[in-house]
């Protein structure tokens with residue numbers, strides 16, 4: 001007995017997908033691997049069986065990552081957890097020879113090739129959003145604290161406006177932002193202005209740094225609060241913790257008094273810290289673990 005053709009259709013190719021994951025905090029995967037290819041669809045099989053669909057290739061990235069298609073000049077922002085954002089669609093499987101049977105040709109040898117899948121170049125841009133932010137007047141010691149607490153190594157100096165752009169540092173699974181110092185009138189463009197405050201709009205906790213060098217810490221506090229409020233009222237709604245920095249500059253007795261007095265004036269708890277006192281740095285780390293949810 002002579003059998004007619006019964007070749008099934010080819011399977012569709014897999015898709016290249018990008019997925020946002022909360023636990024992913026960097027783009028390290030992409031440092032070594034540069035090309036991501038989904039699997040080809042399987043060959044059509046006998047007895048009219050369609051070939052298997054190719055496996056997808058999935059790229060995991062932090063939330064808020066931007067993926068730019070440099071060929072089509074389009075951009076997507078990965079904002080949803082576990083949602084599939086399709087980067088390249090797989091090709092369609094070709095029709096098997098069974099589909100080419102006709103009245104005049106019952107034994108076609110011909111089968112259709114599948115269409116190629118899409119292939120693009122992408123630029124993947126990390127847009128980490130900090131979990132906590134250090135704010136305060138210039139020279140309050142924000143960058144020095146960032147260096148102590150996180151893996152950041154940013155410039156610090158004994159004068160205002162050392163930091164001109166926000167810095168990020170990672171400590172355990174927390175990402176912390178250090179923003180340039182604010183001064184009175186920052187919301188109206190004085191000093192470096194307040195444009196970089198957008199980087200802390202999404203933080204869960206603000207650590208307000210006030211230097212123990214100041215004789216009027218409550219005035220410094222109010223200056224910064226006013227600028228935050230004028231720039232973006234969302235910022236003063238946020239959970240805020242006060243750090244009295246550089247406490248090594250005060251005698252131990254004066255430290256306690258200064259902290260107590262400030263707590264009373266502000267009606268908020270104040271943590272004394274110094275980059276020269278490891279215990280205080282450990283206490284700050286604990287405070288971050290206890291107060292900042294990721």
Ligand SMILES: Nc1nc2c(ncn2[C@@H]2O[C@H](COP(=O)(O)OP(=O)(O)OP(=O)(O)O)[C@@H](O)[C@H]2O)c(=O)[nH]1
Nearest residue numbers: 139140141142143144156157158161162163181275
């Ligand atoms: N004694 C003492 N000095 C400190 C401490 N922390 C920071 N400093 C010094 O204070 C100065 C200012 O520190 P920075 O970390 O640059 O301050 P900043 O708040 O980032 O300043 P801007 O970037 O200008 O806003 C530097 O000379 C630091 O060495 C501290 O705990 N104790």
Ligand SMILES: [Mg+2]
Nearest residue numbers: 142143162163
């Ligand atoms: Mg700084």
